[in-house]
Amino acid sequence: MEKVEKPVRVSARGAATRSALLEAASHVFRTVGFDKAGVSEVVAQAGASVGSLYHHFTGKADLYLALYEEFQQRQQDRTHQAVVQARARGESDPRRLMNIAARAYLEGCIEEREITRLFYSGDSPPGFEALMRRQLREWTDRNAALFRKAEEPVDEALLMIVTGAISLAATEVVNREDREEARRLADAVVERLSTVAPRAE
Numbered sequence: 408m409e410k411v412e413k414p415v416r417v418s419a420r421g422a423a424t425r426s427a428l429l430e431a432a433s434h435v436f437r438t439v440g441f442d443k444a445g446v447s448e449v450v451a452q453a454g455a456s457v458g459s460l461y462h463h464f465t466g467k468a469d470l471y472l473a474l475y476e477e478f479q480q481r482q483q484d485r486t487h488q489a490v491v492q493a494r495a496r497g498e499s500d501p502r503r504l505m506n507i508a509a510r511a512y513l514e515g516c517i518e519e520r521e522i523t524r525l526f527y528s529g530d531s532p533p534g535f536e537a538l539m540r541r542q543l544r545e546w547t548d549r550n551a552a553l554f555r556k557a558e559e560p561v562d563e564a565l566l567m568i569v570t571g572a573i574s575l576a577a578t579e580v581v582n583r584e585d586r587e588e589a590r591r592l593a594d595a596v597v598e599r600l601s602t603v604a605p606r607a608e
Contacts, residue, residue: 424455424463428449428460428470429474431449431455432444432470432474433474433522435448436474436525437521437524440530441525444467449467471531471532471535472532474525481519482512486508486509486515489510489511490508501557501559504553505566506600506601509573513576513577513580513593513596517586517593527578539574543571547563547567551563572596576592576596580592
């Protein structure tokens with residue numbers, strides 16, 4: 408008889424502890440940097456125990472990666488929602504949809520600029536840059552899918568350049584102390600991207 412796996416249930420208390428640990432890790436990493444941060448500082452900030460941290464995470468690198476994964480999920484939600492709303496308004500041009508998604512991504516970076524700065528600072532766990540590159544590749548693939556769905560020509564080299572440009576733009580907009588200045592820069596970047604059209608294959 409095949410064994411049926413029971414779904415893992417996380418108690419409300421466990422979920423609250425995990426959330427508190429992530430919030431504390433975000434504060435500590437942003438304050439002293441990932442490399443200098445210690446697990447003891449995180450648990451003290453969270454009002455938790457070292458044991459509870461290791462119940463939910465394998466260590467501070469795991470905390471960092473969990474923060475990044477949650478941030479990226481929020482960013483995916485933002486860009487997806489922006490595209491859905493644009494399509495509801497009748498927009499179907501894949502170039503404009505891609506730029507709308509790019510602008511939503513940059514807006515998310517501005518809204519969460521402190522945590523975004525952490526991820527782009529270079530102060531990260533081993534292997535993190537490879538993870539970021541992989542996720543950029545996945546974003547390029549999603550942009551390419553917009554063109555294929557519309558039966559438009561796909562210039563993958565250009566899409567890679569556009570995706571890289573957005574990544575670079577993110578590092579710049581989050582370093583603008585004035586949010587409106589950051590938004591003007593984000594708008595300018597997306598406006599320039601909108602003038603570039605993929606070549607036919």
